[in-house]
Amino acid sequence: MIDGPERAGDGASRRSFLKRSLALGGAAALAGIGGRRASAAEGGDPAITEVQDWNRYLGDGVDARPYGLPSPYESEVVRRDVPWLTADATSSVNFTPLHELDGIITPNGLCFERHHAGIAEIAPQEHRLMINGLVDRPLVFTMDDLKRFPRENRIYFLECAANTGMEWRGSQLNGCQFTHGMVHCVMYTGTPLRYLLEEAGLKSAGKWLLAEGADASAMTRSIPMEKALDDCLVAWKMNGEALRPEQGYPVRLVVPGWEGNMWVKWLRRLEVGDQPWQQREETSKYTDLLANGEARRFTWAMDVKSVITNPSPQAPITHGRGRTVATGLAWSGNGRIKRVDVSLDGGRNWIEARIDGPSLPMAVHRFYLDFDWDGSELFLQSRAIDEKGFVQPTKDELRAARGENSIYHNNGIQTWWLQKDGALENVEVS
Ligand SMILES: Nc1nc2c(c(=O)[nH]1)N[C@H]1C(S)=C(S)[C@@H](COP(=O)(O)O)O[C@H]1N2
Numbered sequence: 317m318i319d320g321p322e323r324a325g326d327g328a329s330r331r332s333f334l335k336r337s338l339a340l341g342g343a344a345a346l347a348g349i350g351g352r353r354a355s356a357a358e359g360g361d362p363a364i365t366e367v368q369d370w371n372r373y374l375g376d377g378v379d380a381r382p383y384g385l386p387s388p389y390e391s392e393v394v395r396r397d398v399p400w401l402t403a404d405a406t407s408s409v410n411f412t413p414l415h416e417l418d419g420i421i422t423p424n425g426l427c428f429e430r431h432h433a434g435i436a437e438i439a440p441q442e443h444r445l446m447i448n449g450l451v452d453r454p455l456v457f458t459m460d461d462l463k464r465f466p467r468e469n470r471i472y473f474l475e476c477a478a479n480t481g482m483e484w485r486g487s488q489l490n491g492c493q494f495t496h497g498m499v500h501c502v503m504y505t506g507t508p509l510r511y512l513l514e515e516a517g518l519k520s521a522g523k524w525l526l527a528e529g530a531d532a533s534a535m536t537r538s539i540p541m542e543k544a545l546d547d548c549l550v551a552w553k554m555n556g557e558a559l560r561p562e563q564g565y566p567v568r569l570v571v572p573g574w575e576g577n578m579w580v581k582w583l584r585r586l587e588v589g590d591q592p593w594q595q596r597e598e599t600s601k602y603t604d605l606l607a608n609g610e611a612r613r614f615t616w617a618m619d620v621k622s623v624i625t626n627p628s629p630q631a632p633i634t635h636g637r638g639r640t641v642a643t644g645l646a647w648s649g650n651g652r653i654k655r656v657d658v659s660l661d662g663g664r665n666w667i668e669a670r671i672d673g674p675s676l677p678m679a680v681h682r683f684y685l686d687f688d689w690d691g692s693e694l695f696l697q698s699r700a701i702d703e704k705g706f707v708q709p710t711k712d713e714l715r716a717a718r719g720e721n722s723i724y725h726n727n728g729i730q731t732w733w734l735q736k737d738g739a740l741e742n743v744e745v746s
């Protein structure tokens with residue numbers, strides 16, 4: 317709550333504040349935001365004058381919650397699905413509540429889920445990972461075997477190639493959870509895939525890898541050996557604890573920067589071959605049908621992308637005009653994010669946002685724009701640029717290049733229409 321004579325939302329000071337804050341890329345020195353003035357409480361704010369229960373009585377002891385859960389006041393912070401999107405929950409998706417999160421790490425219980433045949437519930441002592449095909453020594457690993465290989469910890473985003481797919485032809489879903497929530501960013505612990513392949517001994521003809529899941533869909537994808545030997549991980553921990561069943565417990569493949577479908581969960585087999593297998597998920601699915609009837613295939617790296625998570629349709633501005641924190645996420649399968657720009661006027665003018673927190677290759681980046689909202693309508697957009705120089709396109713630019721048939725690989729610029737009452741709507745300004 318902004319109050320007092322110096323409130324940032326006042327006339328001339330507001331305009332100069334806006335100018336200043338824009339000039340400084342949002343990192344402006346902010347005057348007049350000391351919170352509610354103390355005098356407001358002089359009438360007797362019961363939040364101050366009354367002794368509250370939590371102040372009067374002892375709380376639960378240390379063993380009341382052996383596995384901690386969020387406060388009951390955070391009960392809205394959950395994954396959500398879009399019921400009409402799929403016929404059945406076992407081959408479906410739900411979405412990360414991006415508008416409720418901050419920083420760059422997605423908590424384990426909020427990582428979106430995408431299953432093709434439900435969640436496999438696997439007893440780790442019964443799980444095996446096999447390496448076969450063009451290797452000197454076909455091998456089978458137990459989970460205990462895997463844990464004797466050298467471990468690494470790395471933070472990566474995973475984005476489903478279908479993320480934002482419903483928005484290709486125009487704006488459709490009202491909330492960044494639904495338009496952009498098929499992404500999460502987690503610290504994985506595991507062993508580089510390279511070590512396991514070296515243990516088996518690659519034959520020189522071995523140029524491709526087939527990764528297969530142990531779930532009822534037996535998810536299978538072809539991965540070029542170059543990538544497998546470069547930075548892929550076989551991971552069994554996420555954010556420090558065991559993978560959640562939804563995320564592939566006891567072990568999954570991590571394919572940094574590349575489309576989520578390749579990150580095979582419940583990983584049970586790696587076959588080495590001399591060519592791709594042309595599986596269903598790399599032919600009929602996860603391909604983009606161009607206007608000329610040809611399909612783009614094997615487009616693995618996820619393109620540079622960003623979205624403003626707050627304010628957004630599920631997170632309206634409730635404080636009225638004045639000082640406002642806009643924030644969002646940016647990521648690229650090509651490496652680090654170099655810059656994020658924010659527009660308040662549908663892409664006519666751009667202001668460089670402030671990136672805060674770790675800047676890691678193929679991880680999400682958190683950006684902020686601290687600005688003074690004058691209460692007028694705005695068209696909020698963000699545009700990310702990665703370290704390879706790729707610039708997030710407008711949706712028109714994307715459609716000009718790829719046509720109108722696509723679902724997958726939509727990294728177009730998102731627009732939120734901020735209305736005078738602080739509500740927001742998903743619209744397209746291209
Ligand atoms: N075994 C198996 N692996 C899988 C899938 C699956 O259905 N089965 N879905 C894939 C898809 S399409 C995506 S986007 C990611 C989703 O990972 P998440 O559920 O951890 O978010 O897992 C991939 N790995």
Ligand SMILES: [Mo]
Nearest residue numbers: 476477576577
């Ligand atoms: Mo996916």
